[in-house]
Amino acid sequence: MKVLSIGFLGASTLATTILNMLYDLGHNVVVLAGSGRELVTAAEELGIQRHTAKDTHIAGLLDVIVVFPESVGKKLPKDGTLIKLSLSDVFVNTERHGGVVWRFCTNDQQTILAQGIYKFGDEICGANIVGGIEQLAADLLINSINNAAKTNGLWPDAVATALPPSWSTELNMARLSVWHKSNETVKEYSERGSIVHGFSDAAARYASRTALIDESNVITYRELYNRAVSISQEITEIYSEKGLSLNNETLIGVALPKSARLYATILGILGAGCAYVPFDITHPQERLRAIAADSKLDYIICDSNYDSGLFSDEGVQPLIIPEFRWSPDMSVNVSAFPSAELLLRDTSRLAVVIYTSGSTGKPKGVMLEHRNLLNLCEWYRHHVELTEESRPFQFSTIAFDASILDIFPTLLSGASLIIPSEADRHDFLRLDELVRTHEVTHAFLPPALLAALPDFVWPTLKHLVTGGDICDPDTISKWSASRKFHNIYGPTECTVLATTVLFSDSSYNRNIGKPISNTGCYILDEQFKPVSTGKEGELYIRGRGVGRGYNSEKNLTEERFLRDPFSGEPSTMIYKTGDIVKWRDDGNIEFIGRRDTQVKIRGFRVELGEIENAILDTRIFRHCAVVVDESKRIRAFVAKPYKGDADEETVKQALCQVLPEYMIPRFIIVLDELPSTDNGKINRNSLAGMDISKSLVTGDELTETENRLLEIWALVLNIDTNEIGKNDSFFDLGGHSLLVSRMILAVKNSFQGNATLARFMERPTIAALASLLTDSTLKKGAQISEAVYADMILNPSISPVGEENPFLRKPKAVLLTGANGFLGTYLLEQLLRNTNAVVYCLVRGSSQDEAEQKLALSLLNNRIDYRVDNKRIQLVVGDLEKPLLGLDISQFEKLSLELDAIYHNGAHVNHVYDYKYLFNANVRSTLDVLHLATHKKNKSVHYISTLSAASKFNEAGWLIEDGPAEIPPAFVNNGYNLTKWISEHLVWQAISRGIDATIVRPGNISGHSLTGLCQPDKNRILLVLKGSAQLGIAPAWDATFDLCPVDFLAKAIINCTLSDTRDTKVLHFHNPTPLDWTTYVMGLTRIGYEIQLVDPGLWRSRLLDIDESNALYNVVSFYLDENNEDIGDISSIEHSRTESTLQKVGMAYPKKDNALIDRNLSYLVDCGFLPLPRQPSTERSFVA
Amino acid sequence: MSEQPYVSHSDSWESTATIRNRPRRVIEDDNLRYYPMNRQPLCTHPVIVQLDQKVQDLILVQSLYKYINDIIIFETEIVNKTAREIAKGNFPFLFPFDCRYDAMSVVIDEDYHAYVAMNYMHQVQERTGIAPIELPSEIELSRAIPRALCTLAPQYQAGMELIAVAISENTVTAEVAAFSKDPSLKRSVKGLMVDHLADEGRHSIFWINLVKHYWANIDEEARIVIGGAIPGFIEAYLTNEIQMLFDHRLVESLDISEVLMEKIREDIPTSYPITKNHPMIANIRNFLKRSGLSQHEATRTGLSRYF
Structure with missing residues (x-):
């Protein structure tokens, strides 16, 4: 079979796929100049040489050049034989197909090499279709190339064209890849101009119906309208009196308790043509000040109970509207909103700036326009069947975007908004009473609240909406019975929600549904390409809900609000959510997790939500939250057990059955209930930072050896040290047979100890290995x-x-x-x-x-x-x-x-x-x-x-x-x-x-033969001598003792090494003339020392007690064993070759007589190494 | 368990079998390696690291020879023994004709792999001048399968053999895949693996389908007996003895002093614990799931430590 040489000119994923396939088949592939980056990178990864435009002879070296549609028109090498791909789009009997044709082109003619069609069928995901067409194209080409290889480079005969002429419509693969049936959401609603117009219409139509019910008031639409208009007039007047201009960008803060007055004020601000900035007066003052500063407010509307000086530093003036300005006749509408005309023309006018928590801790203001809110209102009214008979509940604080979902759709529908007081919101029984008394029909309640609520029976509640966090299965099961239970998903930036799904008992809790009206979802991979069904990608949202951006955060806005690269219209924006999701087969979207909370543990990408689900699935605890702490350790918090005997250990055991080891939380902590944020989400930040030391039974204190082992393990296993516990098995941490050798060898390289593999295998933990290494019983x-x-x-x-x-x-x-x-x-x-x-x-x-x-x-x-x-x-x-x-x-x-x-x-x-x-x-x-x-x-x-x-x-x-x-x-x-x-x-x-x-x-280099001069501090034997002298006893070793004067040694070394006639490459330079150790030691007595020779065992036992003042202190470890050979009995050291070499150079060993010994010892005294003897020696005069 | 009708792979075999489509792999003239370093821990031993580069190269080439030798034994003696019996209707359990016909294509593929491997081994010898040291005459499966069979009554042995071959075919597939990604390897070596893999993907499905069909057509007692023998088989299959002996022989073939040999030998592991994190266990687990064996309660219980 022939190896073909094939050139590639292309820029698409398909080109890359086919390049890799042909390389794998064993053919020579070349990426031609002019190809796109993706293809060039693929070639680099395969280690294929790159063709440059200068190489004009390339075509002569190639059997064929494959050209992909995206590169048609690029310059081609001269005289090349080409295979060109064309993709076409056609409807046959109203059914859509993709046509694939490979054409074989030589200088003078074109024939069809291979062709095929791909039926779209019922496929709902464009990326899947693109994948199918690409597969077909690849198969057709590979098949042709295989045939050519088999026939030694002969290409198969041309296929007769069987495709109708209409196939010539070019198929736009890029556009097809972003198509998804779930995104077909276009719906036109009747023109309403603005939220203000929508409310005005409702007020006129349902003038005498109840608009708001708060703790102490029941207010009709007419009354609400009149109050709102009068507030907007007052705002207009104040601005005019102060000489301030009211424009599209004017923001006014609202900091009022939940009451009829709050909603009238919001409508009043909008009616004045301004946007409102909601303040939750129960939030910390620091946060409120930060919001006031960021939004550069002139006024904040509050009531007399409020600390009006709170924002003085930010230059914000409190605006207290003492009482509603009542029209003389509340039964008729007083007038229109002052800005009605203006708003009618400009639906892109800013309506609200709502602050959410930023990742840096600084709140960021999301700007939403009237058009954003209107699309939401219209969709929601239809979706949850809001009518003038409905009685929606306004639970959320106005600082949370879900409040928008309660307020505006209700007030545009003629329905009655039921308003709980602050006290009602925090008291389950009062909440229950309120819902039942007012026969509430609709409500948005956050998952954490639903999970915590007792089993109330609310038969009138037909539509329950939740979102902002993941619901646990228990909550879904409980609240989906006998009503419609909507799960909504969406960032504030896209106006409260972008997708929704109806939850039933068995629903998967991470299903976030399909896009709402006039909204689309792109799920893109890191190369910004749409992913096929089941593949993870980041969610990007387009459509009418996409807001204006962040107030005074230009950079952040540009980072998150991007031009839609797929729409063809330059003004269309998409919002980058930072959420990882995937398409499901049924066209719904499944939430995987936040992009920035995905953690890598031991190289595996871990989605905390998956662990949460696994914990909930064990049905041991009803609620749970999984977070990662600063040290990248997984913490799971659980609350509300199903049974009395539930504890950390049962959860851990159950998880071990279903999760891989790296996903098992390091800590599992039982709490009475999970902490929640003001918005009703689980407060994960507080859990990640919580001091859990009290909840833990054992600590992981490590010794120094264990710490060093930890470093090695982390390196070998390629994981973080804090992911390793000292009693974790090497094999449970991802270690395997190939890694174990590498680890042991790394250990051997950095430790002196002898840890054998066999013993390690018995208990493959850090703790066990450390004890092997520090085992003092080793010989x-x-x-x-x-x-x-x-x-x-x-x-x-x-x-x-x-x-x-x-x-x-x-x-x-x-x-x-x-x-x-x-x-x-x-x-x-x-x-x-x-x-x-x-x-x-x-x-x-x-x-x-x-x-x-x-x-x-x-x-x-x-x-x-x-x-x-x-x-x-x-x-x-x-x-x-x-x-x-x-x-x-x-x-x-x-x-x-x-x-x-x-x-x-x-x-x-x-x-x-x-x-x-x-x-x-x-x-x-x-x-x-x-x-x-x-x-x-x-x-x-x-x-x-x-x-x-x-x-x-x-x-x-x-x-x-x-x-x-x-x-x-x-x-x-x-x-x-x-x-x-x-x-x-x-x-x-x-x-x-x-x-x-x-x-x-x-051997033992001793002092100069004439002077005794030496450097005793570095000579271990002299240290023994001195130490023994200090003790008054010396060991009676039975050994021939060496004494080799330095001057003799140096002369011998130089003469012997320079000798041409020497007999050996190895020279033993001790002095073999007879002298035993005891004779040497006893020389000390001659110069006045009192020293006794004792049994070596006795001497050794005394060594155990010496301190730093004894010369032996630093070298004592060499003498504690019985089998000490350190002194070296020189009686069994061969020296015949050295001796004969010495003779050849005319040298002989010096005698080890008393004179030599005494010269040595005396020098030791003279230089101060040995302490002065007690009695002056009578023989001192011998010393020169 | 409901059974899907068997679909023959004969069409895809015609268009994708490597024997029909792939040119011969020829050794390149470059400095890349013949065998992945990370599959031969001997190369990272501190003594070996200090030795001439040629010693490492020698170890890698010998390791490749062993690998090729293993492939030849595996394909011709293990897989093809069973596949040929199935194809010819000599297997004690009669499969439908489509299965038998596909089994014959497996025989062809596997024999071809053995041929290609031998050819490559020959090329390596020619180029490097390195003759193989004595290669093992069996692989772990040569012992593990008979050992598993002899624990069973005759009527269950064929079933066990089928499952054992299916397990090993699925394990090898993933092993080969890992091999083919190493950038420090010669293209021809990787190509050899890629070619192998291209056929093994088809075989893996084939064996899973056969096991599914077999499992659906035996009685509960047979399932309990055969399922109960699987853990013993896996344990025997994943031993390290033959590799260890080979590594010892390889060390002894090096031109180094006895004391250094001893130091290296001390570090050749005798066995590894087989836990659920063992790299091959993941593949086996996957096979057990895909073939439906893990849905059988008693079998699953016996294998619980791997799940």
């Missing part, structure tokens, strides 16, 4: 992590370069690291003495001067004859802990060209710190040295290790002069030894690759 030596073994491997790139260097043993330039150390200075001395080389001395320092002073001081202290300004001493400021030995690149390059040999003597000597801590200075520096040794030219490397890091034994148990063993040295608990052992491995591998290198293992 020493079993704790080397894999990371240490991984460091053992020398990077394959390090190997000899180019030609052999003839100066390896007669170096012209040498690098010495650790040049200012004790041994370092003597090595420097020997290098200067035994070679003609320039010696580059690597010394740490913040400046050249500082480093120079350091080296000068060391030379002086160690009584070396050379001065730092010697021409052959070249100081190099560096730092072993830093990459490239702390050198800059140019220094590194320069040295790599000059050097012939490197003595890597420097190290961070510390017997307490762990391997990781010492790694940089002691291991990475060795890597850098080896890198330097093979960079540009080959150099010798002489690595100064230590006998305590030696690891290879022969059968007799002797340490042999050979490379390191794979089994670590005995003292693995010592990080320092490990770094030396690993470095030896690196050097040994370098040797095996042909690099000229030596491993030098000194």
Whole structure:
């Protein structure tokens, strides 16, 4: 089968889909210049090379170019064979179809390659139809291409055209994709001009019917009209007296208690041609002031009970209209509203600015116009069958947009509005009485109130409306019986509601229904494309309900109120709701959640509403709210149990059966009832911030180890640390087989402990793993992590370069690291003495001067004859802990060209710190040295290790002069030894690759053979000596003791490493001449110390009590075990090869006689390391 | 449970079967990998990470060989044994002709997958010069199916075999899908998986339909007995033994010292707990739902820990 090369020119989803399909089939695909971004991005994701317009020969490389309708007219490569798609739209016998034709076009002719038709049928969602047509188009093309591939690139014969000519109408896929049957909502209502006209008409028609019933008044339409007119006249007069102008934008605040007077005032403001800004006088003063400031009011109409000074800071004057101005004859209409004429012409006049809570905490004023309210009123009157006989209830505060639904449709219908007092609103029994007494027929009541109300029987209530929050199933079941129960959905910005559905007993509580009259809903994906049925997208609302925007919030308005890209009319606006919804099969919309409350937990998108529903479905509690707290933990609050034994645990268990683990709330808290906001919604903010610590039984206190593990788990599982509890199973958190290894290895890399997989699997929790890691019963030596073994491997790139260097043993330039150390200075001395080389001395320092002073001081202290300004001493400021030995690149390059040999003597000597801590200075520096040794030219490397890091034994148990063993040295608990052992491995591998290198293992480096001079503070054995002297007892170890004078050692190292005839790559530099430990220690008595040799066990037991004043304090951990081999019995250390090399260079081991011992010990006293002995020694005079 | 009439997939097979429509996958000359790193944890071991890149590449190529070898065993010895018996009317439960005819197309597809896999393995050997280490002669299913069957009376064994094959066909489908998304892999390797997946989508539905048909036509006692054997099968199916042995062998084939081998071997897990979050359990759960088995109360109860 032939692999075809296919070019693409297009910009649509269809083009992208087909591109991916053909790529998957194994063909070569190329996206041609001129294609749209979507296609280009798809090509990039597939890693396909992009064609540029400059490449004019592309057509010659392609079998065929597929051109999509959106790219017709774009420039095509010359001489290409094309396959063009055309999509057409036709009605056959009144049934709509989509026609798909693929044409095969060469220079001289066009034939039909494939064609098909797609029947729209009963499909109600345009996006589904578009999907179907695209599928058909793709199938037809793929089929043709498969055929061509099978026949080695021969295209099938042309299909005879069977489509009628009318098919040529182009199908507008973009427009089709936004079509939805549920959006066919156009309905023309009779012209009413404005809310004021609508009310005036009703007042004339139903003049003597009751308009309002409040606590103390029953007011007819005529009375209400007269009062409203007189208020509007008063407003007009006041404005005129003050010389203020009344215009389209004039806002007047209303802050009156619920009463007939309130509604007359609202109508009065509208009648004056102004818009009202409702204030709920029970709201916090701070909020009211913020609203007054934002709306820049001149006046706020209130009554004499109100604190008139409240808004003085905002420059708002209280306007108290003392009494209604009664017409002399209330039986006739006094006059018309002053602005009636004006309003008739301008239905876009602002009617109300209603404030809602903004996400920033600052209230935002939504501006609604008369035309917005009128569409709502007309639709609502028809939808809930409002007539002059109806008696709607006005429960909501006027500051909540639902009040608009109660007030205006009622007063435009001649119905009677029943007004509860503030006290009635908060007393269920009074509410019940009011509804029954006045035979209320319609009401809007929020879900939280409905959920809380007792089982009242309200037979007259025919239409109950709710919305603004999700109803729980219990509430739906209770209130949908024997009446119409409407669920409404809509943001204030779209005038109270945009969609609605009638709830029945079994209704799904997140169904928000279909758009109301003259309203449409777009559900769009993130690319702004309409989604098909069942797919989630964001809801955008269009139509007559879409308001003007936000008062004085231009940016926010532009962000949320957008031009409708699908309507073709530039003035049509859509509102971006921020709500995630989906189309249902029945044409209704299902609410998923707020875009900004969707939370990602462990990478999963979690919709809190889904958890709420799951909790309600368990039928354990009647009410619930699920929120996420600041730490992204899910909190579920439940209230009103069905049965007495309901508790947190039963809910949790039930949820585990139905929800994935990541959706199970971390906290489930039982409350008596859920808190609600003023508008009757559940107060989720207060729940998210609620202090729940009292409700929780156990805390999650973590140890330091557990905290570090938490970090690792979070990284491996790619979730937040606060999503992990210390007793959560790794596998329940989303861990699986592949991740468990990764996690364990990450743990091994950052902990010294040896946590085995097998043991972890027994209980895969943070708590269990931490205890494995901190288990003190683990044997020493079993704790080397894999990371240490991984460091053992020398990077394959390090190997000899180019030609052999003839100066390896007669170096012209040498690098010495650790040049200012004790041994370092003597090595420097020997290098200067035994070679003609320039010696580059690597010394740490913040400046050249500082480093120079350091080296000068060391030379002086160690009584070396050379001065730092010697021409052959070249100081190099560096730092072993830093990459490239702390050198800059140019220094590194320069040295790599000059050097012939490197003595890597420097190290961070510390017997307490762990391997990781010492790694940089002691291991990475060795890597850098080896890198330097093979960079540009080959150099010798002489690595100064230590006998305590030696690891290879022969059968007799002797340490042999050979490379390191794979089994670590005995003292693995010592990080320092490990770094030396690993470095030896690196050097040994370098040797095996042909690099000229030596491993030098000194033993116990003791003081100068003539002066006893040493640096005792860093020598652990001398610390044992001093500590024992302080205790007055020393352990009677049975061991041959080493004493290797530093001057001998340095001379031996330099001579042996420079020798061309040496026998070994590994040099053991202890001093094998006989001396036992006890003889050495007892030397102390000769210089006046009282010290007793005791059983080592006894000595160890005394160590348990020492404090910081004892020299052993910092190294005590090395001596607490019985099997301490630290002193190193040198009787079983091989040295024959070293000894023979020494002989070849004319050297022999110094004698370990009393004179040497005493010179050593006396120096220790003289330099103040050892305390002065109690009695002056008679032999002190021996000391030079 | 009401049964839908069986609809043959023969038409879609003609137009979509990879044997009919897809060109051969040829290895590209690029530096992309032969096998996804995240499917072979050995590659992330700290010791391995330090070694030459070639060692990682070697591990990945050997892992691909094993994967291909598994496919060949799975397709030819497990799936096609059952599918061929169904197609030829030798299966102890007689399916309608449409099912049998479709089963024969499954046999063709699966044998073709095995052929394509062998061909690719050959190409990889030619290009890399890496010969496969000793590959396992069986896969987990080779043991899990007989083990499940031997616990049942003869009259229930065929049903169990059918369900076991259907479960594994559905699990593999999702596994292959995950494979094909890795951007660090060679296009030809991914293409191999995509091709495989294209047929497996059809097979997955085929096996679900067969199980539905079978389940609807057996008596309650048979459902209880067979349903009761499923948990044991799943447990045996999802073991890690063969992979573990292979990983050990793979480590031993590396040119590294014994101590390093030991360090790596210590970290090869012996088994994993099979919880409802196991990646393959999600697919199995999905199969149980789609095939209707989870609607059977007794079966569902037995499998409750996976739900």
